[in-house]
Amino acid sequence: MPAYKRILLKLSGEALMGEDSYGINRGTIVRMVREVQEITNLGCQVAVVIGGGNIFRGVAGGSVGMDRATADYMGMLATVMNSLALADTMRQEGMTARVMSAISIEQVVEPYVRPKALQYLEEGKIVVFAAGTGNPFFTTDTAAALRGAEVGAEVVLKATKVDGVYSADPNKDPTATRYSTIAFDEAIARNLQVMDATAFALCRDQKLPIRVFSINKPGALKRVVLGEDEGTLVHV
Ligand SMILES: Nc1ncnc2c1ncn2[C@@H]1O[C@H](COP(=O)(O)OP(=O)(O)O)[C@@H](O)[C@H]1O
Numbered sequence: 662m663p664a665y666k667r668i669l670l671k672l673s674g675e676a677l678m679g680e681d682s683y684g685i686n687r688g689t690i691v692r693m694v695r696e697v698q699e700i701t702n703l704g705c706q707v708a709v710v711i712g713g714g715n716i717f718r719g720v721a722g723g724s725v726g727m728d729r730a731t732a733d734y735m736g737m738l739a740t741v742m743n744s745l746a747l748a749d750t751m752r753q754e755g756m757t758a759r760v761m762s763a764i765s766i767e768q769v770v771e772p773y774v775r776p777k778a779l780q781y782l783e784e785g786k787i788v789v790f791a792a793g794t795g796n797p798f799f800t801t802d803t804a805a806a807l808r809g810a811e812v813g814a815e816v817v818l819k820a821t822k823v824d825g826v827y828s829a830d831p832n833k834d835p836t837a838t839r840y841s842t843i844a845f846d847e848a849i850a851r852n853l854q855v856m857d858a859t860a861f862a863l864c865r866d867q868k869l870p871i872r873v874f875s876i877n878k879p880g881a882l883k884r885v886v887l888g889e890d891e892g893t894l895v896h897v
């Protein structure tokens with residue numbers, strides 16, 4: 662039995678690269694999709710937000726000198742590409758997914774309409790929310806918090822490159838230790854960078870817990886959905 666009826670899964674865009682230095686690695690995306698399939702088979706309704714860091718990030722090197730808002734719109738378009746790739750891979754694996762975009766590009770994907778998204782979820786379809794929040798100066802983590810709250814997800818699952826929230830960035834500080842649980846207020850006060858403060862604050866206010874876990878650890882998503890101890894739970 663899954664511990665949750667409905668979840669919002671945030672997939673790192675950057676993790677889609679796998680061992681490559683750019684873009685979408687075929688083996689990696691197929692593996693991610695199969696992990697999602699396992700949890701839908703448990704009867705869990707799944708909404709997904711995917712990042713765009715494997716293609717373009719508003720604040721990254723390729724955008725030096727650019728107007729920040731323009732660069733962020735490019736980042737949002739990158740998430741649309743990843744969302745399309747994800748939904749198509751789901752189709753190939755026999756699942757039904759729908760992509761909904763926060764910015765209007767109707768020839769490519771349908772617009773985000775909340776009641777429609779809820780309907781798809783009830784029908785057992787996977788809904789992939791593309792283009793983040795639709796606003797520059799935000800991140801896909803904030804989009805995950807926002808959409809998670811909107812569709813009434815019981816938890817936001819952040820699948821990322823690290824296996825939880827640490828006392829400091831574990832990629833920079835080898836002495837950092839992992840929390841098994843941490844309160845939102847403490848995560849914000851300690852300025853832990855694993856998610857941005859906007860996402861933390863939104864989830865805190867909506868009493869929407871977040872679980873951070875490794876996207877690279879096989880079976881971790883299923884363990885999380887079964888309510889087992891995996892990664893870090895950020896709670897109210
Ligand atoms: N306190 C912390 N605990 C865990 N990870 C941290 C922390 N501070 C910074 N990070 C960094 O945050 C990264 C995950 O966030 P982000 O780069 O936004 O990934 P994503 O592509 O999943 O959105 C990790 O790879 C890690 O290097």
Ligand SMILES: O=c1ccn([C@@H]2O[C@H](COP(=O)(O)OP(=O)(O)O)[C@@H](O)[C@H]2O)c(=O)[nH]1
Binds near residue numbers: 673733793794804
């Ligand atoms: O609501 C949003 C979501 C994303 N972005 C842009 O899209 C990029 C890709 O998203 P993100 O960095 O969150 O992806 P990830 O870290 O998961 O790869 C960001 O850098 C921003 O430039 C944005 O402007 N508004």
